[in-house]
Amino acid sequence: MTPAFSVCVYCGSKPGASPEFARTARAVGRWIGEHGGQLVYGGGKNGLMGILADATLDAGGRVVGIIPTALVEKEWAHHECTELHVVETMHERKRLMAEQADAFLALPGGIGTFEEFFEVWTWRQLGYHDKPVGLLNLAGYYDPLVSFLQSTVRQGFMGDWQMDLIRIESDPEGLLRELVQAAGLAPAARVEQI
Template sequence: MTAIRSVCVYCGSSLGESNVYTAQAQILGQRLAENGIRLIYGGGRIGLMGVVADAVMKGGGEVVGIIPNHLHDWEVGHTGLTELHVVDSMHTRKRMMVEMSDAFIALPGGLGTLDEFFEIITWRQLKLHDKPVLVLNTEDYWHPLMALIETVIERGFARRTATTLYTVVEDAEAVIAALLAEPPPEHAARTSKI
């Protein structure tokens, strides 16, 4: 596979109800920094977003945040990053995150994380990109989501191959190995159509 130089992380702007979510986010940030993988994320300083970014920065890694101006104006933008791009819209933010990343990881999060996860696997299904997508299933957080996707398949609204659009890992320690195990891209990305 081509080298993974930058990883986009989708996750909550809240910490959630378990300290394990925070611990796993910190471990992921540490491992990204140790492996020289740049973090691309939504630019927030709060919740799991801030935890991952802080862990990468503390480990000497690079962090690029991309935040729409309306969220930046609410003073939730992280000011201690390698780069912070303040953009005009959520659409611009998402497009830039895709273009700047070699892979994607979904940590526990809320509706925004669900939106980003479904968009990125849909774009992979449509062959707009062929970059790895990982789901970090901390404490079985994503089990209901995986069950929903199974229901969609069983009811005839998606093919069984939909489950090949992403890889589930149970622990942040397994993320780097999972990224390296991903097959090489089958086709060139067409991000200009995103």
């Protein structure tokens, strides 16, 4: 069955300090699965990544994991993914993730999450894709980053139009729905699991 939409989610391989991060990762995965969607992510089983993937699978969604060989060898791969693609490099990983996604969403995470988020935002600015990009500012996690980005606009290194290329929200369900609709797709009616 073809998924109604495909969302690439970037998030931490650690659970983070607040239980709210894990609860929200679970809610995001559940929403994707319950609305006939497909999760594309980094293929890990640890931290928010694993919670997100498990919740998507439990809710009946498809999960496509893309992970480099070096991380598989460290036993970080989530082997229960619907599809698990093992690639040689991080560049190949990110390219495949981007190709398979209709939209991108960053949850709380560390430098890997930041790097992936900034890359797809940069690609959109340069016209390499026109897929929506969202930043879930959960519990104010990204407040310092958003403040810094606004400062770069004031300092003349970015324009408002670049900020307008991303959606920054604190409500996961609202942001997911907005991203899917901005991609020109519609989430399926909620599927109740037995």
